[in-house]
Amino acid sequence: MYRRRVLAFARRRRRWLLWAGAAAGCYLIYRHPAVASRRRRLVRLASAMASLADAAAAVASDLADFLRSDSDAVPQTLKQISKLAASPEASASASALSGALAAGVLRGYYAATPGSGATPGTEAALSDRVLDRVLSPDGERLASAVAGSFGRHLVLAFYSAAPSQPSTTGASPESWVDALTSRRCQRAIRSWVEVFTATAVGVFIDRTIHINTYDQLFAAATNPAYGARLQELFVALCSTSVGTLVKTSHGVLSSANSTGGDANASANSGSNGGVGEGWVETVSSALAVPSNRKLVLDLTGRATFEAGRSFLVCAVETACWGEGWR
Incomplete structure (x- = not known):
């Protein structure tokens, strides 16, 4: 009997010792610096999430009240959000995020298309491929359709808009034309054009100062791949220029001969049709000038x-x- 009591007490004491050891271990782990730092991080994250939830609830409440009311005053919470979105830090973060997203998409595209090259350096650039697609027959038809639709709808919208009482507001087309043709507006437009041209030329020269344009032109002209196209272009230019010169000369000389007089007309008609002799006389008189x-x-x-x-x-x-x- 006594032995049983001793064994029960020993077991009970061992259990209490185990519980005490476990409690001491938990306390030590709880008070450990690494666990304490993580605990503080979790507490800060929980408080941040709670604060974010409170801010979202406040913004949603103010937005709902603003939409239900007839007031035009924007709530202060929405103004603060707009200031936050327009801040340089938010803009930089958004630009960095969009740049990283675009870089990831391009890398995934390059990795998913091994037929066109696994690396961007060994294949045509994305802009070149897009330009080739746009300049293809299907792309040209699509671009022309889009441009035509845009222009047509723009003109229709411009002419379908009702005039907003030009007599009372003084914004008639005549007043705009008068304002544009004034000296001050002309000086302003001239200054804008000069600044724009100077800036564009300066940037172009800075970016292309190390490039020899003539070498590129001659290299493109001597490229065998463009030989047939260049030949067709030169033939078309020469034929068009010669045809225009001949037609213009013939029209000018014919009108001059037709408006000359009866005596000149009869004299010219009696010798080789008149037109050839008039052209020769015109060329001789032009060459007689020193x-x-x-x-x-x-x-x-x-x-x-x-x-x-x-x-x-x-x-x-x-x-x-x-x-x-x-």
């Missing part, structure tokens, strides 16, 4: 000199190539 004669001589001499120089250069290069080949 300034025109000097211009023609200068052009002829320059053309002859350039032709001779080109012939000699080609001959020398051919001879040099022949000696090197031998």
Whole structure:
């Protein structure tokens, strides 16, 4: 009997010792610096979430009251939110977030399209591909349809808007035209154009100062891929310019001959149809002017000199190539 009581007391004491050890361990863990710092972080996070919930509830309540009322005064909470959104810190955070999102989307796109290149450096840029799609026949049709629809709806909206009593407000088109044609407005427009042009030219020169435009033009002109297109372009330009020159000259000379007089008309009709002889006389009279004669001589001499120089250069290069080949 006594032994049983001793064993029961020992068991009871062991249990109490275990409970005391567990309590001491929990207390030590609770008072540990790492656990305390995490506990403080959790408390701050909980308080922040509670404060955010209170702010959202206050903003929602003020917004609901503002929408239900007939007042035009914006609540102070909405004004504070607008100030927060317009702050530089919020703008920087939004720009950084959007930049990171765009970079992630592009990297995912590059990784998901191994056929076009796994890395951005070994493939065409996204802007180049978009430009190629836009310049394709389907893209041109889509862009023209969008532009036409936009212009048409813009004109329809402009002309469908009812006039807002121009006689009382003084905002008639005539008053706008008078204001635009005034000296002060002309000076302002001239200043704006000068500033815009100077800024644009300055930025263009700063960005392209290390680029030789003529080298790029000649490189593009000598590219075999553009040979057929350049030939078609030059042929079209030459044919159009020559045709326009001939038609204009014929029209001017025909009108001059038709308005000349009966004696000149009969004299011209009696010798080779009149038009050819009038053109020859016009050219001869134009060449009889000393300034025109000097211009023609200068052009002829320059053309002859350039032709001779080109012939000699080609001959020398051919001879040099022949000696090197031998």
